[in-house]
Amino acid sequence: MALPPPDPQFVLRGTSAAIHTLHFSCGSQGPDVPTLFSGSENGFIHVWNLKTHRVDTALDGHGRKSVYCVETMGGKDRLLSQGRDQRICLWDLAEGRTSVTDSVFTENVGFCRCSLLKVAQGRWLMAMAAKALEEVQVLELPSKTSVCTLKPEVGAKLGMPMCLKLWQLNCGSQPLLLAGYEDGSVVLWNLSMAKALSQLVCHQEPVMSLDFDSEKAKGISGSSEKVLSIWSLNEQQNLQVYKTHRLVNAGISDITIRPDKKILATAGWDHRIRIFGWKKLKPLAVLDYHTATVHCVSFSDHRNPSERLLAAGSKDHRISIWSIYTQT
Numbered sequence: 001m002a003l004p005p006p007d008p009q010f011v012l013r014g015t016s017a018a019i020h021t022l023h024f025s026c027g028s029q030g031p032d033v034p035t036l037f038s039g040s041e042n043g044f045i046h047v048w049n050l051k052t053h054r055v056d057t058a059l060d061g062h063g064r065k066s067v068y069c070v071e072t073m074g075g076k077d078r079l080l081s082q083g084r085d086q087r088i089c090l091w092d093l094a095e096g097r098t099s100v101t102d103s104v105f106t107e108n109v110g111f112c113r114c115s116l117l118k119v120a121q122g123r124w125l126m127a128m129a130a131k132a133l134e135e136v137q138v139l140e141l142p143s144k145t146s147v148c149t150l151k152p153e154v155g156a157k158l159g160m161p162m163c164l165k166l167w168q169l170n171c172g173s174q175p176l177l178l179a180g181y182e183d184g185s186v187v188l189w190n191l192s193m194a195k196a197l198s199q200l201v202c203h204q205e206p207v208m209s210l211d212f213d214s215e216k217a218k219g220i221s222g223s224s225e226k227v228l229s230i231w232s233l234n235e236q237q238n239l240q241v242y243k244t245h246r247l248v249n250a251g252i253s254d255i256t257i258r259p260d261k262k263i264l265a266t267a268g269w270d271h272r273i274r275i276f277g278w279k280k281l282k283p284l285a286v287l288d289y290h291t292a293t294v295h296c297v298s299f300s301d302h303r304n305p306s307e308r309l310l311a312a313g314s315k316d317h318r319i320s321i322w323s324i325y326t327q328t
Helices: none
Strands: 009-010 019-025 035-040 044-049 056-059 069-074 078-083 088-092 099-105 114-118 123-129 136-141 145-150 161-167 176-181 187-188 197-200 207-213 216-223 225-233 240-247 252-257 263-268 274-279 283-288 294-299 310-314 318-322
Touching: 019 310, 035 069, 035 078, 035 318, 044 069, 044 088, 114 161, 123 161, 136 161, 161 207, 176 207, 187 207, 197 240, 207 252, 216 252, 263 310, 274 294, 274 310
Parallel strands: 019 069, 019 294, 252 294
Antiparallel strands: 009 318, 019 035, 035 044, 044 056, 069 078, 078 088, 088 099, 114 123, 123 136, 136 145, 161 176, 176 187, 187 197, 207 216, 216 225, 225 240, 252 263, 263 274, 263 294, 274 283, 294 310, 310 318
């Protein structure tokens, strides 16, 4: 008999707003306390201490407009956040500071999260939805130099970019971008040539979220429909459908593959978090705790596998923290 799904290990409350994004910073050696960053609909970023389960700091830099992306840049003192105020902010949190040191005005009205990729020590690429509706802009940080603008071919009718994933096979290789669009397509872009290498229609509806495993050259995407689409990239850099998985209920807000590439989690409009094995997409668990849409899921980067956690943020103002399949 299958084991019943577990309860959350603990629940974080006190944001008094829907949670739209989560990001862990737990992996560093030394005396650092494991930390979780959350971005809320009321414009606040909360820095949670995972030992005390309380907020250490609340950051206010987006004019009370919803925050929907938070990422660290090489340690928990350098933070990037993105909000509905059309700004991407860079923060310096060292020695108790809470200041925005720089910002980028995106002029984009959508809610496409930017994507970050470290390309060298202290150098990052950032892809973001641009002012022109169908375009994606790639900048280098911290210099904010434009690297390229990715424009679909005339008549392509992809609609707005909905989700982005920068990646590279290894440190020396060319960075590439996967983008999910409003028309249900996933497109692979070459940044140095600023051209699309491959396009695949994965969904009938806008692609809400995608993640990619560069080692297996395989990715997964979800939309507002009842289907997860798994696709692969062949050696000619063509995207092809690998398989699809039908869901019980429609609507996926977020998908993330755990860094060890063993399992993945989805955030559902049906209030549930679903866990799958990544190899064969075998359903492993349905985590049923939240009372409203789950907007985001994130795996922790603890060095010790037994300490790894899964966090889920919901419209119900709560963040559930789970310890599941940590030893696999």
